Amino acid sequence: MDIVVCMKQVPDTTEVEIDREKGTLKREGVDAKTNLYDLYALELAQQIKERHGGTVTVVSMGPPQAQVMISEAYALGADRGILLSDRAFAGADTLATATALACALQKLGRPDLILVGMQTSDGDTAQVGPALAELLGLPHVAYVKELVDINPTSGVLTVVADMSDTVETLQVTMPALLTCSKEVCQPRLPSYLLKKATRQKAVEIWSAADISGESDMRGWFGLNGSPTRVEKVFPPSFDQSKETWSGAPAELAARLAGKLREMKIA
Numbered sequence: 001m002d003i004v005v006c007m008k009q010v011p012d013t014t015e016v017e018i019d020r021e022k023g024t025l026k027r028e029g030v031d032a033k034t035n036l037y038d039l040y041a042l043e044l045a046q047q048i049k050e051r052h053g054g055t056v057t058v059v060s061m062g063p064p065q066a067q068v069m070i071s072e073a074y075a076l077g078a079d080r081g082i083l084l085s086d087r088a089f090a091g092a093d094t095l096a097t098a099t100a101l102a103c104a105l106q107k108l109g110r111p112d113l114i115l116v117g118m119q120t121s122d123g124d125t126a127q128v129g130p131a132l133a134e135l136l137g138l139p140h141v142a143y144v145k146e147l148v149d150i151n152p153t154s155g156v157l158t159v160v161a162d163m164s165d166t167v168e169t170l171q172v173t174m175p176a177l178l179t180c181s182k183e184v185c186q187p188r189l190p191s192y193l194l195k196k197a198t199r200q201k202a203v204e205i206w207s208a209a210d211i212s213g214e215s216d217m218r219g220w221f222g223l224n225g226s227p228t229r230v231e232k233v234f235p236p237s238f239d240q241s242k243e244t245w246s247g248a249p250a251e252l253a254a255r256l257a258g259k260l261r262e263m264k265i266a
């Protein structure tokens, strides 16, 4: 089974500044680490490979220093690592990020399974995985917390997804994409022997031209392919206050209509 794991290098800090002029994140001089959820996706890929055979390829889009993350993935068992790195990718929003990853996966040939983290610790949108699946025309399941079964003959995966208000057991036929939560497995520690054996193993660097090919999506990279602009970054506020009403249906309906008008919804 050929598996691609998408991994992102994120700032090793919770205090990332925004360049207000460009609407991009200021990453210069900030230490970087592998996005935590992506380590769970990589571990799941390794476990599937160990059980069913095949290969694990890591694909990342980022600056040249993200090669370090891919070298670390080699020490965790990844067979191949590709870094999409080019100035043309700079300023990418989630759509342009998914577009570049989709072009790279088209170039690689369709893998059986694509695993991504549930979300990142910097952008934190959880959009890239589902967008990538849509661009490739593949089914996906988000927030997977358990891989129950793989049927190698039919290609059907049975997974449990935690959608926060419901937990669902779902079946999806490969090729497919899963976004992984931290419950899906326990990442292993890097192997000293593998680290030593893969020390010289090169990371393939692909430019925008390398992944453009004949794809309809070519050119929609970086700021060019990004319809969004970051205006402001702030933690969302949730109003979880509740009211319980009781009474006759007509009285409740009139009260609800009044409340909707008060909230300027109706």
Ligand SMILES: Cc1cc2nc3c(=O)[nH]c(=O)nc-3n(C[C@H](O)[C@H](O)[C@H](O)COP(=O)(O)OP(=O)(O)OC[C@H]3O[C@@H](n4cnc5c(N)ncnc54)[C@H](O)[C@@H]3O)c2cc1C
Pocket (backbone or CB within 6 Å): 006, 007, 008, 023, 024, 025, 027, 035, 037, 038, 041, 059, 060, 061, 062, 090, 091, 092, 093, 094, 095, 097, 098, 101, 115, 116, 117, 118, 119, 120, 122, 123, 124, 125, 126, 127, 128, 129, 226, 228, 229, 230
């Ligand atoms: C207008 C705009 C400009 C931006 N400019 C920049 C910029 O100049 N530089 C910059 O670094 N960021 C920039 N960003 C942020 C960047 O768009 C996001 O970091 C990126 O799209 C991933 O989104 P996310 O972090 O929310 O990932 P999520 O959707 O939360 O990630 C889910 C999963 O998708 C996969 N994934 C996500 N990103 C990557 C990646 N790059 N490579 C491989 N797999 C990945 C991982 O498996 C990850 O766990 C910009 C955002 C906007 C809106």
